[in-house]
Amino acid sequence: VKIFLLGLFAVANLLVQQTLFDKISILGVKPDLLLVLIIFTALLEGPVTGLKLGLAIGLLQDLATGKFIGLYLLSGGITGYLVGLVETRIFKENYLVPMVVLLGGTVFHQGLYLFLRSLIGYPAGWIDAWLGVILPLALYHALIGPFLYVPAYKVYVRWWRQIG
Amino acid sequence: LPGFWQKSRWALVLVAVIAVLLIARNTGLDRAELTPVERWLRDLLAPLQGGATTVLDGAETAAGLTVSRSQLLAENQALRQENAQLTEKISRLQEMEVENVRLRGLLNMKSSLGGQWQTVTARVIARDPGNWYQNLTINRGSSDGLLQGMPVINQDGLVGQITAVSSNTAEVLLILDKDGAVSALNQLSRTPGVVEGVDNPRGFLRMIHVPQDAVLRENEIIISSGLGGVFPPGLRIGYVVSVQAEANGLMQEAIIRPFVDFERLEEVLVLISSQGDGTP
Numbered sequence: 001v002k003i004f005l006l007g008l009f010a011v012a013n014l015l016v017q018q019t020l021f022d023k024i025s026i027l028g029v030k031p032d033l034l035l036v037l038i039i040f041t042a043l044l045e046g047p048v049t050g051l052k053l054g055l056a057i058g059l060l061q062d063l064a065t066g067k068f069i070g071l072y073l074l075s076g077g078i079t080g081y082l083v084g085l086v087e088t089r090i091f092k093e094n095y096l097v098p099m100v101v102l103l104g105g106t107v108f109h110q111g112l113y114l115f116l117r118s119l120i121g122y123p124a125g126w127i128d129a130w131l132g133v134i135l136p137l138a139l140y141h142a143l144i145g146p147f148l149y150v151p152a153y154k155v156y157v158r159w160w161r162q163i164g
Numbered sequence: 165l166p167g168f169w170q171k172s173r174w175a176l177v178l179v180a181v182i183a184v185l186l187i188a189r190n191t192g193l194d195r196a197e198l199t200p201v202e203r204w205l206r207d208l209l210a211p212l213q214g215g216a217t218t219v220l221d222g223a224e225t226a227a228g229l230t231v232s233r234s235q236l237l238a239e240n241q242a243l244r245q246e247n248a249q250l251t252e253k254i255s256r257l258q259e260m261e262v263e264n265v266r267l268r269g270l271l272n273m274k275s276s277l278g279g280q281w282q283t284v285t286a287r288v289i290a291r292d293p294g295n296w297y298q299n300l301t302i303n304r305g306s307s308d309g310l311l312q313g314m315p316v317i318n319q320d321g322l323v324g325q326i327t328a329v330s331s332n333t334a335e336v337l338l339i340l341d342k343d344g345a346v347s348a349l350n351q352l353s354r355t356p357g358v359v360e361g362v363d364n365p366r367g368f369l370r371m372i373h374v375p376q377d378a379v380l381r382e383n384e385i386i387i388s389s390g391l392g393g394v395f396p397p398g399l400r401i402g403y404v405v406s407v408q409a410e411a412n413g414l415m416q417e418a419i420i421r422p423f424v425d426f427e428r429l430e431e432v433l434v435l436i437s438s439q440g441d442g443t444p
Contacts, residue, residue: 014209015209015212015290016216018213018216018291018293019213019216019220019289019291020216020220021291022291022427023220027366028365028366028367029366032293032294032295061293061294063201063202063205064205064209064292064293065292065294065297066198066202066299066335067191067192068188068189068191068192069187069188069199069202070185070187070188070191071188073184074184074185110295113296114296119185120185120188120189120192121189122192124363125342125363127364131363131364132363132364132365133363133366137295
């Protein structure tokens, strides 16, 4: 049931991402809800779930993007796993946690994606990529993080953990 | 087998990562067509994306209605109902009026292209989910005669080119993308250059490889040159915002603001050459 619900939620997120988010972009950068979903799930459920969801959502994002299939898969899986490693070391009830983890997780995920793309022969202009995309996106995520995390955490505690 | 797995776990992970990177390398920009899984996913998502876009456009129209209704709560029921109906009707008419202007613009563009090009009008139904690529999905595909490489425009100018098609959708690589470079000209001085997308500042273009002694001033208009054979010559791209020397000091480059408002792009025209095979 959990896998089905997460899958449904991920596809819904993808649709919102593809249709609505260009209209709420700031400085030309739109939030990446799918990445937020990977990071939050890893934060709450740990590294193994983070890895699995990161791989699955990464593949979905790869297929939707239609370029360099496998890069979002790898960067999503690795980010989910590493974020999941901090799960037992933090107070999940502290709402500052998502800000910090989203900031770090976004920088890592986007940086890793560009690094992998460079590795297969498609290098990026690193300074422009950092100033134009990675840092604005990380700040955007950090700002909206608490507003998304509070309801997500409540749903997780009251409802999600009860599902078998 | 468990013992083997324990011993070779990291080696297997490494092999899997390398395999994925090889797949990624072979699914870059220059592949001929999408995989069956991608085509299937696109055709599956297209009605949902189209529906979501319609609902969101409708929600924008209805936003004004909600405000009016909240202001009218203090007034009597009959007046409120009548007012709501009228407001809704006006919103709808305004939306139609705006759409009419857009479509009229497309129609003008279509007639200005002359007989060399046939056009297919398409609606934008989705955007790239991430921030690294500037592309969008339109609701026309191979069943409408669309092929990879066809140019896409709107009434304001050049939008991009088709990079992949499924039967009911097509992927458009915008000129804002770093891989969507266009051969261009300064309309006034005829100075040639190449226009490409930039990550910073977002939403702008950069004209590169312009000789140091060439004349390039602010507010001058940049158009497509037609070199390379993908885009027809003379399509408006944008205007010069600033000019500076390239890092090597031998050339100069300019930051270009595109004429097309890519964040609010709703309808586009796909150009199909009327000469022979349908390719541009």
